[in-house]
Amino acid sequence: MQSGDVKKRKQGSLPVVESSTSSNLEAETDSDPIIESDTTDHSGDDDGVSWPSDQDEDIQIENGEEAGLRDKSPTNNHRPTAAPETTNGTSNSSKESHAKQKALAQERKAAKPNADSIARSKKLWERLRRKSHVPLDERKKLVAELFDIITGHVKDFVLKHDSVRVVQTAIKYANRDQRKMIAKELKGEFRNLAESRYAKFLLGKLLVHGDKEIRDLIVPEFYGHVRRLIKHPEASWILDDIYRGAATSQQKDYLLREWFGAEFAIFKSEGKGVITSVLESILAQNPEKRKPVMHALHDLINQLVQKKTTGFTMLHDAMRQYMLNINKGSEEMTEFLELLKGDEEGDLLKNLAFTSSGAGVVSMALAHGNAKDRKMIVRAYKNLFSQLAHDEHGHQVILAAYDVIDDTVLTSKSILAELVGKSADPDEIQTEALTTAVNHKFARIPLLYFFANRRESFMDVTERGLLDTVHSIRTETSKKDPATRRKELIAHISPPLLSLITNNAATLVQSSFGCQFMMEVLPGADSNREPALKAVVALVQSESSEVQAALKTPAAGRLFKTLVQGGPYDTQHQRIKFAEPALGFHIMFFEALQASDQVLRWATSDNSFVIVGLLEAEGFENKEKLRKILKKAKERLEEAAGPRPTVSTTETGRKKEKSKGGNKGVQLLLEKIAGQTT
DSSP states (O other): OOHHHHHHHHTTOOOOOOOOOOOOOSSOOOOOOSSSOOOOTTSSSOSSOOOOOHHHHHHHHIIIIIHHHHHHSTTTTTOOOOOOOOSHHHHHHHHHHHHHHHHHHHHHHHHSTTHHHHHHHHHHHHHHTOGGGSOHHHHHHHHHHHHHHHTTOHHHHHTSTTHHHHHHHHHHHOOHHHHHHHHHHTTTOHHHHHTSTTTHHHHHHHHHHOOHHHHHHHGGGGTTOHHHHTTSTTHHHHHHHHHHHTOOHHHHHHHHHGGGOHHHHHOOOSSTTOOOOOHHHHHHHOGGGHHHHHHHHHHHHHHHHHTTOOOOHHHHHHHHHHHHTSOTTOHHHHHHHHHHHTOTTOHHHHHHTTSHHHHHHHHHHHHHSOHHHHHHHHHHTTTTHHHHHTSTTHHHHHHHHHHHOSOHHHHIIIIIHHHHOSOSSOOHHHHHHHHHHHTSTTTTHHHHTTTOSOGGGTOOHHHHHHHHHHHHHHHHHOOSOHHHHHHHHHHHHHHHHHHHHHHHHHHHTTSHHHHHHHHHHHHHOOSOOHHHHHHHHGGGGOOOHHHHHHTTSHHHHHHHHHHHHTSOEETTTTEEOOOSSOOOHHHHHHHHHHHTTOHHHHHTSTTTHHHHHHHHOTTOTTHHHHHHHHHHTHHHHHHHHOOOOOEEEOTTSOEEESOOOSOHHHHHHHHHHHHHHO
16 A cells, blocks of 8 residues: 555545546636545535536437437347438438437426526536636625525435535535525435435535534434444545544544444433543443443454455544453454454554554554564554654654564664664765654654653653553563663664764754754764764854854754753753763863854853853863853953843742843853852
8 A cells, every 4th residue: 555545544535436527627616625635526516527518418318318218228229320321311300300309308307306496506506616717796696696596405406416516615605604504404314415425525515614503413413323324335434524523522422432332322321411432431330331342342343444444533543442441461452463463455554553543552552462463563564654753643653663672673674774764874865854854843753762851842741641551561561671672772773863963963953853853862872973073063163154043042052051061951850861971072162162262152142051051061171261261251241141130029928030131141150250259
């Protein structure tokens, strides 16, 4: 399966339906998404196809339906087609026959219910859909005329493949009251519309353009029918779109609970109005129901997996609930892991990785599985790890694999090779990809995970909670010590990352993510760090205006302060966590400042705390020399320090700062100088 397909499945987009024969448009047309995207040929009012004129339709019916009827009649079966004659008599006879057929086609069309209304609405639709060619005032008149036609007859329009598009356009350009009118006319029919090949897209339009009242009219009609509809070839996609993109949290609970068995489709709560889809809570209140509930849930999950419809967010949520309630090492766990691995094409695992619940399922499967299971799961993502790293949820699978796979060589060859390359000297393409990853909100996490002193700086509560769950499981399933595993992986990943810093420090320092990347990697890398440290020091003397502007940012200040202090600050133990072996950055940095006569420039800048860190650095032999330089420029420091912050006391006796004052870093430097003289 290609990576693009994976992403499409992850988004839960509706199935693509083959379009009818299209013709070239002379004007630009408009389209509108369903829940997230609507790229299907039958999904809206604009699919790149113009409606045929009445004359064209007549000819189609004449040459299609009527000819078909003639061919199927008992007397005309297998009748050979006569060669065309060129005599005037024959030509006139053919024209007369053609005119009769056309008249018959018109009669048949006119005999259909609402034929006149549909024909008029299609003409209006043809005009409305040409977005760039219809002035606003004219559009309003056309919409008003269209609603005059369909009001009271919406149900007659929505189940036909052509007229349903007219209603979709009406919804798109309607006002709030007009949309509610359509929704109320269709009340009680939404479930039937979802099962229709064409009308299901109308639900998407209503949900996208509608409000809470319309949503609350639509969603409850699916209660009690989830187990059937999720297996329906048409309704399943719109049901999952409603669950993922439109339903409230309580409505999601109602829908997901039905996966636990028919009982939950009939009885909406356990009494006292408590509604939850957390299976653990339900089983805690009714432990006797565990066996039938788990059986019903597993049975429905297995049916969808066997049908290869594994892209549903609702399915992933159900699988997560199932896995969270399986006992470790039980037969249920073994069967579930076999279910995950049993998909030969790997679509199930690929789709799971791109949703929140699905990523949790894969992460826990890696933790519960044995070495062989983990290898098979990792193999399913071959050539996809870069895409996983850039995904909001997919990168969690990579972190879980880091933490549970004992074979670090396998991790290095399968995962790290795709993320950072196989060589310590990356080529131009690899460097560009790495630089992009470093500055990406999610792709940087798999690179920083080994080095970061504080997970809170780049991981949210949900993600940290998932990893804590994985760590608790691996105590029984993994043999290697976590510290040893981490050290071995750092040794694999350090060379290419240090090479990236050496060759691209000037680019990295210009972004906050790039500064954080260097701040985490340089103290923790297990390789020769000197070339990378020298590249960072060289930034001080850079003539680039972009680099000099970047050095004044808070992110650059944190980077240089961490390096001159010898390592990051450990908030848990309230001390500096020194790098091993020592960085020695303070010496190189001070020499660069002296050579370019920038000591006072840094001391009086917004990043003056870097010089404070230099004075406090352990083992810095030039502290006295630095103090002398600062003392000589005391007046300049006092000018840069600005006013002191003012503090007031609240009624409770708590001190509150009224004004921030001047440069606190410079003020602290003055205190250190004064303290030394006294």
